[in-house]
Amino acid sequence: MIQEMSQRSREILRLVVETYMATGEPVGSRFLSKKLEHKLSPASIRNTMADLEEAGLLFAPHTSAGRLPTESGLRLFVDGLLQVGDLTQDERSSIESRCAASGRGFQEVLTEATTALSGLSGHAGLVVAPKIDAPLRHVEFVPLSPGKALVVMVTESGQVENRMVELPMEMTPSALAEAGQFLSQRLKGRTMHDARNEILQELEARRAELDQLAARVVEAGLAVWGGEPERGTLIVRGSANLLDDVAAIADLERIRSLMEELENTEEMLRLIDLTQGSEGVRIFIGSENMLFRRAGCSLIVAPLQNQQQRIVGAIGVIGPTRMNYARVVPMVDFTAQVVGRMIG
Numbered sequence: 001m002i003q004e005m006s007q008r009s010r011e012i013l014r015l016v017v018e019t020y021m022a023t024g025e026p027v028g029s030r031f032l033s034k035k036l037e038h039k040l041s042p043a044s045i046r047n048t049m050a051d052l053e054e055a056g057l058l059f060a061p062h063t064s065a066g067r068l069p070t071e072s073g074l075r076l077f078v079d080g081l082l083q084v085g086d087l088t089q090d091e092r093s094s095i096e097s098r099c100a101a102s103g104r105g106f107q108e109v110l111t112e113a114t115t116a117l118s119g120l121s122g123h124a125g126l127v128v129a130p131k132i133d134a135p136l137r138h139v140e141f142v143p144l145s146p147g148k149a150l151v152v153m154v155t156e157s158g159q160v161e162n163r164m165v166e167l168p169m170e171m172t173p174s175a176l177a178e179a180g181q182f183l184s185q186r187l188k189g190r191t192m193h194d195a196r197n198e199i200l201q202e203l204e205a206r207r208a209e210l211d212q213l214a215a216r217v218v219e220a221g222l223a224v225w226g227g228e229p230e231r232g233t234l235i236v237r238g239s240a241n242l243l244d245d246v247a248a249i250a251d252l253e254r255i256r257s258l259m260e261e262l263e264n265t266e267e268m269l270r271l272i273d274l275t276q277g278s279e280g281v282r283i284f285i286g287s288e289n290m291l292f293r294r295a296g297c298s299l300i301v302a303p304l305q306n307q308q309q310r311i312v313g314a315i316g317v318i319g320p321t322r323m324n325y326a327r328v329v330p331m332v333d334f335t336a337q338v339v340g341r342m343i344g
Contacts, residue, residue: 002080010081011036012048013057017069017077021322026066071286071321074298078283078325085326087334091120095331099338106161111235113315113339118238121317121328127339129233129304129313134159135191139183141165141176141217149176151221156189159306165220168213179217182210196222233313242297242318258297258318275303275314281333286321296321300328302336315339 002010015035019027029042029049036045049067052058057073060066069077087095098116099109110127117125134155142150144164149171151163167176186199199222207215242255275282284299300323301316315336317328 002076008038008040008048009052011038012045013052013069013073013077014081016049016052016058016067017074017081020068021324024320024322026061026068028066031066071288074285074321075288078285082325082329084329087330091331092334094120095335096338099335099342106159107233108162109339109342110233110313110315111237113335114235114237117315117317117331117335118241120331121319121323122238123241123317123319123323123328124236124238125316126237126301126318127233127235127304127313127315135189136187137189139180139187139221141180141221143167143171143173143176147171149217153192159312165217167220168216171213171217175211175213176217178211179214179221182214182218183221192222236318242320244320255297275301275311281329281336283325283329298323298325300325300332302332304336305340 005013012032015032016027019025019031019035029045032045033040033042040048049058052073053060053067056070057076058067059070061068095113095116098112106129110129114125114127119125136153137156138152138154140152142152144150147167147169149165149167151165153161153163182203183199186202187195200219203210203215203218210218242258243252281300281302284301286296286298289299297318298321299316299318301314303311304313304315306312316332317323319328
């Protein structure tokens with residue numbers, strides 16, 4: 001459709017959208033007459049805006065107001081007129097350092113990446129990943145302080161996840177090492193989901209052969225990853241930023257509803273489905289995405305891929321439909337690449 005529009009129509013649509021993104025306010029013909037490269041009278045501009053309105057690309061929020069882009073207008077702009085910018089070196093360095101600072105822990109990398117995205121974009125950052133259930137290479141208990149240890153789980157692909165577990169206060173280093181060796185031998189090359197029940201049965205049968213404290217730690221380690229294997233990781237940072245554009249109580253309720261829906265496992269995993277078959281960033285505007293339809297938000301999302309090019313999650317930014325797509329798209333794209341390297 002963009003090819004069928006006149007140069008004048010494209011230029012006016014572009015200016016209306018860009019001004020709306022910057023101000024959130026309706027755009028009038030007098031303002032546009034001062035901004036257009038080729039001078040046009042306000043009357044000529046109004047005629048063109050009327051044509052764009054008839055085509056479903058602009059609308060007037062109330063009588064005698066300027067025009068705002070419809071979702072169709074925003075989509076046309078994003079697909080045909082958007083000029084994606086590039087990140088500054090400081091922005092790239094900030095994203096890389098935030099992710100690297102968290103070490104190799106899967107959860108930590110995701111949290112830091114989401115926080116960085118939220119801070120740089122000024123919107124809400126979001127990451128979603130299925131629960132790790134890949135074949136394992138190594139499991140180890142690392143003592144932290146009396147009564148606490150870190151369970152380090154390494155998959156065959158090199159992905160690492162750390163979890164905290166409670167220890168008996170009388171735990172000895174040798175019993176902790178025995179617990180780690182017991183688990184590691186039985187989990188090597190297998191998924192936690194596949195091996196968990198079998199390990200618990202063997203633990204019960206061989207309890208007399210194991211140090212009693214070691215047996216309790218093995219059970220604690222298995223419990224850390226217990227529950228439904230389909231439950232994944234959802235991290236949202238900067239959700240308060242979604243309230244910046246709220247102008248009415250109804251808007252506030254829609255945002256609250258969105259945050260509640262994000263906590264739903266089925267909806268969360270649907271975000272990953274959005275990236276399937278996509279090699280880069282995808283943009284969903286308003287009602288184009290069922291999840292954000294009622295909230296009137298847009299989602300910019302990219303797949304998280306490991307070194308085998310397998311999609312292991314999705315990362316993105318949620319913001320108002322008037323967010324600065326040209327600025328946010330490269331942020332999401334670069335962050336997805338950095339996180340992919342870190343977890344791959």
